[in-house]
Amino acid sequence: MRALDSPAQMAAVLDAAVCAGINHVETAPAYGPAEVFLGAALQRLAQRDLIGRRALVLTSKLLPGTAVESAREQLRALLARLAIPRLDNLAVHGLNTPEHLEWTLRGDGRELLAWAEGEGLVGQVGFSSHGATALIEEALVSGRFRFCSLHLHLFDQERLPLARAALTQGIGVMAISPADKGGRLYDPPAELLADCAPFHPLELAYRFLLDQGISTLTLGAAQPADLAWARAITATPAAPGAWLSPEQRLALERLAAAGRERLGESLCGQCRRCLPCPNGVPIPSLLRLRNLAVGHGMVPFTSERYSLIGRAGHWWEQVDASACQRCGDCLPRCPLQLPIPELLADTHRLLAAPPRRRLWG
Template sequence: MSPARRPFGDGPPVSAFTLGTMRALESPAQMEAVLRAALGAGINHLETAPAYGPAEPFLGQALRHLQREGLEPEGGWLITSKILPGCDLPSGQEQLRASLRRLGVPRLHGLAVHGLNTPEHLAWVQHGPGGELLRWALDNTLVSQVGFTSHGSPGLIAEALATGRFRFCALHVHLFDQTCLPVARSALERGIGVLAISPADKGGRLYDPPPELLADCAPFHPLELAYRFLLEQGISTLSLGAAMPADLVWAERWDGGALASDGSNRAALEEALERLRQAAAERLGGERCGQCHACLPCPSGVPIPALLRLRNLAVGHGMVGYAEERYNLIGRAGHWWETRNAAACNTCGACLPRCPHELAIPALLADTHRRLAAAPRRRLWG
């Protein structure tokens, strides 16, 4: 049976799971073991970046070893790498050439702007050297299609997609953070590929779920429920950052048909999602933030919905570890994440009359800070 493949922009179809290479960095042997497991799991799409330390040279070495054995997916490996925004044209050209040398390939399936997170990044593409770089890469057949990754707002992402320059995007669209789901659906309707960034880890550390979440998602494992939800939404491919072959078990189950959808398990999925919503509603009671964003803009620049979403997860599903991790990145990750936490609220009350649920937002923000503020943790990269 041929592996399942899904449309991805203008390029060849990709596997439902994409191997992210940001974790198998201890040695070339580790990368090779993970790549062999990815091949066995039916994966044909690989995602890497110069910013991931030795990922590109390790991956290039692993690809050469498997090639000597005649091991590759049907149609070959599809490789996406990235380039950070802000460079001038000559340095961008050299960065792309260097990626190709490290990977040992003549061209990339996809080249993504790595972190199109701010209006300045978008201007770099629309009116600056970024646009020249992307055109040069396409015109010289060094890449098959161009896209972007983004940690930015849905509005910024929509602006980027509206330029018509991009044929795929990588977004934080997750079961437990559906903020970008509408813009992802819009992209898919226009034939633009959508990769979900790290639904296992950034989507909630679902590989290590708390007891409450395990119970809330039953009969599914939280990871399975999250993966099923995203694939049912039509998301093109889900990134899976594997550090060892065993991390690819869910990709194996998908390729083997264990996660395939039909009418009966679609109904079971909807029932589980409804139980999940009800469980959170019961624990949160009248303090549940509905994520409508009506409270914005905050005069102090507090990202109220993003912070109360973390409180929803901590209180509603017991996801305290994940919520703490994300909360304590605030202000420490530059344009990759929020810059102000709940302590920036000055209790001006401007948000109160806007909230359709009549939440005591300043008090909930203070409670969020008490619950989640802790010693910061190191980011995976950067």
């Protein structure tokens, strides 16, 4: 979704990915000209390195909610853009609401996916989700999906138990954007660099997820240089079967300790017992952003995410901290006895900024 300045840029990134040992490419019709550029790059790769091309697993996605015939045409057009007769993996793109899940399991989506598999147009079906944990769990236990793409990050571990459960069932798990949505870790603030030293935050984030057993990481490369960490990590495993060395585990412990020290008694433990909020405030999600901003200096990232609240539809939160009415309903439920209304007000003061647009709407 990022190597879109020209077909040549996409081809260069794909070539670098193959050289780095990457064997999975994921895209979507929603990513502008990505499929067209990628299709041309795949054809060039096949002419030069047929073995390398055949080793690649291809995933693309379709948005939920579309009528069957229209969705069939979208899938045929997707295959044409990629210049392939069959897609290895087809994902429901953004299974974020109960209506999306209903469409997939019992509505037109059910017919579409069964048709696509029956016609041999796709190898297996999965989903990506930015939705609530309970919704993702319902999707995983439905038995319909063979893989999922979730927000799994060093700095957001809420869905890791779901990922582990999926992996034990043989369901592939991909971490969405560990570098960018995981904290803009390609451009870390000084505090974060110091907390992770002598290791780079992005290396620790990648290794942490691999150590958790996550089967695929997305790297979001816009240029060949963005794949340097993939090459380095693959070339230097910590030990046979292990992704974190003892020194790297100590660095993660120091990172957590530094955050606790800066936050002091205002650290939100992310237990979620404060929910539900009568005003619909997603308290844990907002206080997680505050944890990162205050605890690790990640203000550019958290401010960017905060500015998207209410502006990204079902892809992100709809209510920001200013909606807190100080009713006190959450206070007796917090095991840490945090002054939640005051912390929400502080979050809004710290992170509210002029709105930004998402990379893809």
